[in-house]
Amino acid sequence: DILSQGQYATVYNFLSLVIASQLFTAVFLLISLPRVLPRYRQAITVAIVVCGIAAYHYFRIFDSFKDAFISKAAGGAGDYSQAVGVSFNEGYRYVDWLLTVPLLLVELIAVLALARKVQSGLLMRLVPAAALMIALGYPGEISGDNGLRGLFGLLSTIPFAYILYVLFVQLSKSLNTQPVSVRKTIGRLRFLLLLSWGVYPIAYLLPLLNISGADAWVFKQVGYSVADIVAKAVYALIIFGIAKAKSYEDN
């Protein structure tokens, strides 16, 4: 695809926005860690790691984007076409998700501070399902073939549905043990999760719907960027809020 200067600048600036958001959410949480009780620090530590991993990958994605599209005009005016010998590596996103999506679920379960048995039972279900979901999506994404994309997309939706089932059905019982002051926030957090996670399968579907071209591509990159900020940084800040409220309550 060929990007106009405006499209190039838009993607460029959104990618940088994600780096700044993730990196400094991690820094903020690192500094704030001592402000929650020890029993909630596991959740915040995982959140720091998740935002750090995302920042690492966005540095990589940013560099990959800069190398992959070049303008031949003075001052970078004019169109940006694909460079010789370099491809924009969409695979970084999958590598990122493989690590961060299971950890996002660990974060959520950790802040609930449930009984040891209930906690490990939930994690044993959620973590492998999350890793499986991403691993199954990857072959469909990198194969250029729409048939394979459809097949692997379908397979990947099975663990996705299972995760939602565990979060929205099985987890609901445990929420009754949470202090009243945070129950509403936890409920809202689950919906934020559903909303932001939904972006990824939709973006995956675009080629199947024959939506392509530079506009669609730019829109997808912007969509990923916004979803990544919500699903990791905003999510982490809400988790921190819950941890602070519960620390106050427990004292």
Next chain:
Amino acid sequence: DILSQGQYATVYNFLSLVIASQLFTAVFLLISLPRVLPRYRQAITVAIVVCGIAAYHYFRIFDSFKDAFISKAAGGAGDYSQAVGVSFNEGYRYVDWLLTVPLLLVELIAVLALARKVQSGLLMRLVPAAALMIALGYPGEISGDNGLRGLFGLLSTIPFAYILYVLFVQLSKSLNTQPVSVRKTIGRLRFLLLLSWGVYPIAYLLPLLNISGADAWVFKQVGYSVADIVAKAVYALIIFGIAKAKSYEDN
């Protein structure tokens, strides 16, 4: 060898996955260090250093790979052939192992917190054997000659067998002094070690078995990547789990 775009992307993404895994395991452990009792911090500190060393080497390996294979097509489509004047440096792996393999054994012994004498007795045997094992493998790896590879591989297997003997026979007595709550985990950790360490001599054997070509090479790089994540990052997290359980027990 010539790599297809899919093969190139696979190696590329796996190498980046290892960087992210090692780097952020180190970060996670660094933040979590105060959560274990001082007597277990030596083990966690060594684990942080091991993952840090691995991240450093994988940055190097990643760059070496990117320089060594190039595509001449727009957008990096098409095949990747070997660049003129640059080789992919497999030697980084041996440099990494020379430092990290002895340290992985130090980590294990440190978390057991055995009596001083027993501990130093074990280390005096394990650390030199580990260094010798790697040093003996190196000449066989860089010589292009299968005879030398076989000879040095055989020599290197002697200290390898000795390490396994110390870990699975001599160490077993000391395990009885460990709290019951972690005994099972330590047993499992030893098998994880055996399983992941076994990958390296198998990869070393491939040229002797006449297994070569792009597919085998990609498979080997992926195998190394997964084994390195298991043998260092996953291993470190299990050691952290043991240290946390023992800290709790001791309190």
